[in-house]
Amino acid sequence: MPEPVIIANRPLTARLLLPVWIIQTGMGLVFALAGLRLLGPGENGAAAVLIILGLVLAAAGVVMTGLSWRSAWLKGPAIEMTAEGFRDRRLSDQLIPWAALSWKLVFNGRGHAVQIDVAEPWRGNLGGFWAQRALGRFNRLFRHPEFTVLTLGTGRSAHAIAALLARFKPATS
Structure with missing residues (x-):
């Protein structure tokens, strides 16, 4: 069996990316809320697209924030x-x-x-x-x-x- 491999955690990049993912989450929610405000009679589908894309953006931001958070504060390898x-x-x-x-x-x-x-x-x-x-x-x-x-x-x-x-x-x- 090969020699053990230990890959150290280098948290700097993860810490730098945390605000990016948090902002992405917020922007996704802003887009979704903007879509909700556009809903109404005569709406042509743009509001629904804005809501769906905003929620996808926010969901991806939440997951990426979680992944970055775990790497940013992990102690040890x-x-x-x-x-x-x-x-x-x-x-x-x-x-x-x-x-x-x-x-x-x-x-x-x-x-x-x-x-x-x-x-x-x-x-x-x-x-x-x-x-x-x-x-x-x-x-x-x-x-x-x-x-x-x-x-x-x-x-x-x-x-x-x-x-x-x-x-x-x-x-x-």
Whole structure:
């Protein structure tokens, strides 16, 4: 088995992004409220579009705020890979045995992300931070693995994290 890998948490970027996500959430709510004010007789659908897009923007902002918050204030390492298993402390404090973990590098439209699935019964005990669970539901819509191993706060790219994971367990196809 390879030497253990410990990836330190580097919170500066996450702390800098927190106000951005908070502002995005607020702007989404402002758009939704503006759409509500436009509702009425003779409305041509623009109000409904404004409400829906505002709520989507706000929901994404809430999730991204949660993800950034967790990375911004996390004490200790972000990711640990040992012979026993994998732990991403931004997802959960639980160690995931290698036998229960499958992963792959996914192109998500803008860039690449390392995404993982956790088999039962470990999945049931994983818990997971609420923002990661919300992002997991979104990932499932696109038939990707449930959880995302964030690059935020690691100082590593998705490709670099994938290369480290591949030392312990090959990617699933």
